[in-house]
Amino acid sequence: MASRKEQKEQARAARLAQEQQAAEQAQRTRRLQIFGGVIALAVVVIVAAIAISSGGSTHKGQSAVAKAAVAHVNSLLAGIPQSGNTLGKPNAPITITEYGDLECSICDELATPASFTNPESQQGTGWEDKLITEYVRTGKAKLVFRSMETASSSNPDANAFTQQQVAAEAAGLQGKEWNFIELMYNQQGAEGTNYVSESYLQGLAKEIPGLNFKQWMADRKLARLKNQLSVDNAAGVAAGQSSPNGAGTPTIVIKGPLGQSAPIVGLPNGYGAYVSAINRVG
Template sequence: MADTSGTRRERRATQRAERQERERAEAAKARQRRRLFQLGGAAALAAAIIVVIVIATGGGDSGPTRRAGESVAGANDTAALLAGIPQRGAELGDPRAPVTLIEFGDLQCPYCKDASDSALPSIIENYVRDGRVKLVFRDVAFLGTDSTRAAQMAAAAGQQNKLWDFVHLFYTNQGAENTGYVTDDFLREIGGGVRGLDVQRAFDDRASPEVQRAITDAQTEWQGYGLSGTPSFVVGRTGGTLEAVNTDQGVTFETLSEPIDRLLNER
């Protein structure tokens, strides 16, 4: 019988080596541009937690160019990245995975997009797909109305176990911050690019108590860890205490994989 575990390890090692050089450059670039988004006091926090459904019109950034035969830019890549990986609500991966990694993000945040584009696909392929890490997304949605509208739709997609598809595809098509581009038409287009998502049901679920609670709980949990910027990550043994990941040097595959490897090696 072939040693498939050895082959898998070799494949992961090759994938990691190929990405390291590119990610070093990404880290240097991220150090120059990464900023911390700060809440402007209790009033701003209260406003961020309120879930408001706004019927908006108008365009904004049209997003990346679609490839031929692709309904929404990045739809095919998103489907391929997440294919076969179990989802449950905001969780991606085996619920029994020994390590849990939580991302706190805002779908309008350009630095969250950077992490989604560069670092997280490698984490998914190297750790989530084989069942060693469970990824959880917490949408803190504090940058404005566009953030809240996006978070509502993401949480509604999560009720159909399609949150990670929606989030990844949204980041791929992210527009300019607070330009009003997150309209119903835009959300319908992104939702339509998620395979298996009932878009109308997601629209109907946006005002549900479950959706509002998901956004409010994300804010509470984010602050509970003493975090104030996005993207932020915490990691730890599943069911145990999670600690913040140091991303002062940027969010790269290495900055996320190092604490994961340390935890896995403790087994």
């Protein structure tokens, strides 16, 4: 039989053990609460990072130049049918073919509005916009783009021409080639620099409304798009050779029911040169 003193000691020991157990339990709970808090905080940071990353180069992160280009191109092409490399109604009587290099600063001058000045300090003529508005939108002509390498050959990145032109063609498989072309012309970098990075090309693709980005990425691997470049290039060189200026970009060939115009290589003296050619063949 335990003495009264022993009983007291046992009771005290039991109380201490209970207190220790309670303290340990409280500590475990606190640790788990901190663990949960850390997980919650990490999830918030991850979700925020994903939200920023998924935005890519959409409007929030766009520069003023990109915003202006997107607004301009969207309004220029809105409602005009596109198929592959063709802008406009397929049965339009006149075909205006542009042989172009998306890095070419003169093509850029032809394609961009007067409000745009390219890195070579050349102001846009707005002539291609005018052709689109006056002839393509009205169904009188269709505009066809074909690739021809000129300025890209001075890009330190030897793959740039293939990458950018195929990127445009891949957009064409979704009826968005002209969006890509116009967006690149309106956000061109300086000739001879390697600004045509993967990020740059993907950024342009992300600016195109309704483009299926995943599909576009997959289509860029199609061998036939790359093969088309050499076919286009040979046709462009052949077309330009008959010109007094020799082959070059942009080369504009206008074909209609009455025949085909002489190629217009480079920039003519004025927009009227295109109008005269259209009138001659149409």
